[in-house]
Amino acid sequence: MLDSRQLHYFLAICEQGSLAGASDHLRIASSALSHHVTQLEQHIGTPLFRRKPRGMEPTAAGLRLQEHARGIMRAIAAAETDLRDSAGKVSGPVSVGMSFSAVKAIGVPFITRVTQTYPDVQLALTESLSGTQLPHLLAADVDMALVYNPPGNLGIETLPVLEERMVCVGHRDLIGTSDAPITFDELLELPQILLRQGVSARAILDDTTLLKRIESRARLQMNSIQAIAGAIEAGLGCIIGTRLFMHDQLERGQVRARPIVSPELSRRLYLCRMANRPPTYASEALAQELLTQVRMAVTEGRWEAQLLFDG
Structure with missing residues (x-):
């Protein structure tokens, strides 16, 4: 059975990157920590760390256990808090x-x-x-x-x-100065700036068919707010987003926003x-x-x- 104390020590080694660092952090002898890690590895049946000359690096199994251990320790802390706060x-x-x-x-x-x-x-x-x-x-x-x-x-x-309606946001030299709606097909003719594919891309819309069409036309993909805003202001592309996301730039008139139709997009x-x-x-x-x-x-x-x- 997994021991919460061993998990606590295990997480400290992961975070500090070495037995010595964890020993200083926890004020526990390195030999004691090493003993607990060995017991944990024997119990699970697989190495949890790669020993290096200047530290310890979690193996694939160690990374999996780290994810579980964080959740377990947070649950224990929540239970303790909840019991103390029963009033x-x-x-x-x-x-x-x-x-x-x-x-x-x-x-x-x-x-x-x-x-x-x-x-x-x-x-x-x-x-x-x-x-x-x-x-x-x-x-x-x-x-x-x-x-x-x-x-x-x-x-x-x-x-x-809540539900938000998506708009096309871009430099006025790219999408024009009109506030008139832009169709989805017209939007695809413009260079797109996208969040990187995967979970982040779902934040645009969860219609995978439409999303794939947008991704196929993407000029840039990035997960940086500053880079996205800068690229839009520089006229390097447009995004499918919300007015709130680019509120400051819209207020200054640096970029424009046009509703998207045929179909309307929302999230x-x-x-x-x-x-x-x-x-x-x-x-x-x-x-x-x-x-x-x-x-x-x-x-x-x-x-x-x-x-x-x-x-």
Whole structure:
């Protein structure tokens, strides 16, 4: 049976990259750590580290165990917090993942409300491009995440939050100065800038047929917000995105946005949590606060979208 103490030591070695580093970090003798690693490897039946002259590197099995161990240790910590808070006190660590657009719309109001209303909660906020929040959730790096178009077969609990209409955003020399809609076929004649293929690409739309047609015309693929914005302003291509994503550039008039028709394109945002990780008082409270902030952003016009949840 796996021992939580051994997993704790195992993760420390992975993070520090050596027995000596983990020994200093944990204040435990290197020989004791080595003994625990050997026991763990014997129990599992395969090496977990490659021993090198200046450190230790996880094997493929070690990397798999690292992913599981993170989830196990987070679950143990959540259980301890939940039991201590059985009277309903909202406290403890909660990690939340948001896309760049979500942070622009609700990031500061959400953080402000959490710090003012739940002073005993230790909030960790992870920002990334739209589609890359899902791997953070699956790896137990975040407790919940706002994810666009998540797949439905990964043991994830999903709550539809909002739906956004997609637009074509590009330099006016490339897409013109008109606000008139552009058809999907016309859009394909323009050089496309895409998020890299895979999970990130699903954040654009989950219609795989249309997505493949877009990918076939892509001039550039990147997962850098600054690079995408810079390339658009330089007239190197256009993106299928939302007004919120390029809000600052649109306000300055550097780029234009045109609705897409025939067909219209849209994407859905979901609040996602892993079904096998029980919520705590703190995570439940922050999930409700997220929904409150989304509702306020939409009703106040800061987020151009249609709400999909009640309450």
